[in-house]
Amino acid sequence: MIWGVLLFKKLLIANRGEIALRIIRACKELGIKTVAVYSEADKDSLHARFADESICIGPNSPSESYLDVARIIAAVEITGAEAIHPGYGFLAENADFSEICERSKIVFIGPNADQIEAMGDKATARETMQQIGVPTVPGSDGLVADLKDAKSIASEIGYPVMIKASAGGGGKGMRVVQNEEELSKSFDTTQAEAKSTFGNSDVYIEKYISEIRHVEIQIFGDSHGKVLHLGERDCSTQRRHQKLIEESPAPGMTSEMRRQMGETAIMAGQGIDYVGAGTVEFLVDPEGNYYFIEMNTRIQVEHPVTEVVTGLDLVKEQIRVAFGEALSFPSGEPSIQGHAIEFRINAEDPAQNFMPSPGCVETFQPPGGPGIRLDTHLYTGYQVPPYYDSLLAKLIVSGSNREEAIVRGRHALDSFVIEGVKTSIPFLSDITRDDDFMTGGVDTGFVEKFMQRWVKR
Amino acid sequence: MIWGVLLFKKLLIANRGEIALRIIRACKELGIKTVAVYSEADKDSLHARFADESICIGPNSPSESYLDVARIIAAVEITGAEAIHPGYGFLAENADFSEICERSKIVFIGPNADQIEAMGDKATARETMQQIGVPTVPGSDGLVADLKDAKSIASEIGYPVMIKASAGGGGKGMRVVQNEEELSKSFDTTQAEAKSTFGNSDVYIEKYISEIRHVEIQIFGDSHGKVLHLGERDCSTQRRHQKLIEESPAPGMTSEMRRQMGETAIMAGQGIDYVGAGTVEFLVDPEGNYYFIEMNTRIQVEHPVTEVVTGLDLVKEQIRVAFGEALSFPSGEPSIQGHAIEFRINAEDPAQNFMPSPGCVETFQPPGGPGIRLDTHLYTGYQVPPYYDSLLAKLIVSGSNREEAIVRGRHALDSFVIEGVKTSIPFLSDITRDDDFMTGGVDTGFVEKFMQRWVKR
Amino acid sequence: MMDLEFLRNLIEIIEDSDLDTIELEHEGTKIKLAKASGKEAGWSVNAPDLSMKDNPSPLVDEVVSAETVSTVEAETGANSNLIEVKSPMVGTLYAASSPDADSYVKVGSRVNAGDTLCILEAMKLMNELEAEVSGVIEEVCVQNGEPVQYGQVLFLLNPS
């Protein structure tokens, strides 16, 4: 007995770690054969073991393996895969890669080059969004050429302002300045940093809003012209713009506000004829005003939070949509059940300023029981390589309400044993005991304040 | 910041294995201190480690540890616990134990002695149910004294019939006979077996219905006189009356039938003023007629299936209700989301006629990802003792529909690595690939038929 | 009893080696030596598990016990024949027949087989614990009024 529609016969996963495993699981459920690619450092990793075929594509360095377009296309050629899922990071938002796939008649599970480019450059994305009427943070309309321009814009919108590298992202390439003097000092530095880090010195200026919350809307588009949203995720618990904890629903979110932000996000997606999974990120101020900041044209690390509260499988949906199927869920406002929280467990030592902690996972004993989902590539004996990002596991907890989810998360973190490498588990566990976090509605400054208390313990 | 109502301060768990861990988790979430009791064989077990206090109560034999009322009450005395959660099995349905707790002013998380007795004896339960109008399988109204009686009843209701020990359960103490000759041969034997196994030779007779499905309704009563139901579980995938796979919703269940069976189950609960979690078991014939068979006055092994589709936490609900709180969920038909299936993973060798396989768990690598819940007390290095039941883990998978749940379960089973002991994993995995199982609506004879095909492979 | 010299040698051997475990079974005698480092179940001891913070974990006791025993052996020197008198039940230990009475035994007491060592109370029942062999009480491990688990060592007795 065979169920379901036939999709791709074989799919290559151009990624590693937990997201590669996540995609393999989705493919197995859809009856699609999988090809894993791996660097020499990842030869014992689960994604290489659990895929139907596995190809070593290069040495440890990402630039010679997971970031090397030619090697990945070559792996597709020798295995005969029809599609590539890029996961997140690496080549997921690389317009050239998407274009090369298209030219090579390989289905890229993600948007086309034009759509990636429309959203990849922040200043362009901002302009695009303004044109279609999506609210953005007050700031320069486009790039800022020099300090003189910068000063005039900053005095117009009022300090503090943020200088942001147009090609930046993930918390890198941005700097807050409180007054004109600081602006004068920092402007050239930020341009120079942008040049050296991203190969592009373009910067723009935005008003810096404190007590801001980071709320993003998950959208999904299909090739039949439909774009829908699946509610929000609150990602305000960030450390240096790196998300630590994400949750849905956002604390304090009303169904009216969800509808409004959802419609705005759909508008953003429709504006670029978006197909696939996308995330429209907003800043929300204490008055409930929201401003578009960027759109990520890929599956997010924190997608499971949405999966848990909607009951949908977003990775399977991505694959089906890329094959040309229509969205599997109905139009209209999404049905959200209960509350879900994701904790990112990194190989980092919180007590040593989150210094990366690669090494051998001597013990791996995960939590279990009701409301616990774990996405991880760990096993007892796994060597965490020093070459890639430090994400070890995503613990997703759910409950009938936020309180139940937090308490469940706290005890799941406390019974999660990872030995051999330092992890963010104790830090996250302490956050779940923090009054501000428990009350809900923390802003993006929360972690900095929490850390000051935490370090003093 | 403290959330929730204050409940018991300290609770003792009179059980072991995964259910003891499950109860500890519920208590942690409710802010209740826990006391684990353990036999010498379980000194390294997780329930003894994760509880706030742990008391060794005796040697390996259950009769000198988990079944010994005096030792457990003594453990309550020296630790000052206010309540006992008995889990399932062991003392969970022991009326004397419930009564001793009551006399000792210890809250027993379960029904009182009268309610346990009303349901503990199957013939009495049957009569009780008939009196309040719940349909039962045609058979003897009460006990059958001797072979002469048995023959007259059997010829009245028609062969095949089943001789059942009144004190039996869990698949033990029942025998099917096809005609009067077999009845003559088997009657005395069944009585003698009942005497030696259960210390009580009472038997009764029921019509044996083939192609029957086993469907049970989860009910919950509180001390404020309310009894509600939480939908059904189909437990037809049984081997020798031992459940292997349970799911909810039951294949083919309609909302009208759920409402009817739910109302009948509520009636059964209300008839004995039931408080706490209970399960009313029915047989359902191919025409959709259903017959009461028994009521279990405890939490069931398969309760997570209901938790997943309702989003409720039944163990926390048990504790709150025992404290005197009202049910936390609304009256009326339960809201069921998606589909959940539980696979029972036992330390048994399916290829050797399910011979128990105790020993050291040399490798334990659980599955993860979306829709996967795991309740287990295993860890790498755990010694499975030969003294207790063989349940190692309960894998609960969920999906937006039955198909998704089955495929997910199949791949979760395939990526679940337990080494050192033989397990039922490969057998269960093969069931998920079976056409009859996939089509749904298997009856209680399915596993026997499947095994014949399976053994021949 | 077993040849301790042999055991000491065996320990030297395992300590000087990279081995984790040695198990011996010889003429009805079984020996299993495991190094503290050994993986099996060892993680709970070092586990950064907040849930265990205020838990007098039995596993920790268990792991430590191997060391405890050797400490005792070292302290008692030549005399390593001490008998552990263990609790046969869960309950509360009373050292005397009534609050005002003297303790049945204290360190240095000479007892004969059948003498009462203490009272163990559970479910309001008082159970006298009798000495199985004669000897001298070398150590009283549990104080009056303290709760005891099954198998817990109550006294160390030097038989004679």
Add this chain to the structure above:
Amino acid sequence: MMDLEFLRNLIEIIEDSDLDTIELEHEGTKIKLAKASGKEAGWSVNAPDLSMKDNPSPLVDEVVSAETVSTVEAETGANSNLIEVKSPMVGTLYAASSPDADSYVKVGSRVNAGDTLCILEAMKLMNELEAEVSGVIEEVCVQNGEPVQYGQVLFLLNPS
């Protein structure tokens, strides 16, 4: 008791070996020796994991490769200086410049540093793989038209 010298010898043996465990049973005497290293990642090889059934698992390859190497060493006896020529890329190996041409090399071919050994094709680009040292081809590990991974051994070359 048992001969300790024998046990010491046994430990030396296990320490100098790649063994994990030694278990002996002799005239009622049982010995089990286990090394600390053991477990790690070993499970995947024996894993009863159906998902790996039709998977030419790289880990299995990896584990087996150690044996392959030693086999080669054993077979080649005195000459264990063979050089493994590995693929620097992912692609398809072509043994000759065109379907009709002769192979660049075969077993026994003498090559000089800089000679072409084969062509590796990826993304329609033909890359000539040149010998880094001179020597004689002892083994051709990949046939014409076969796909190769990064780091895969293509030839064994006996340098001279």
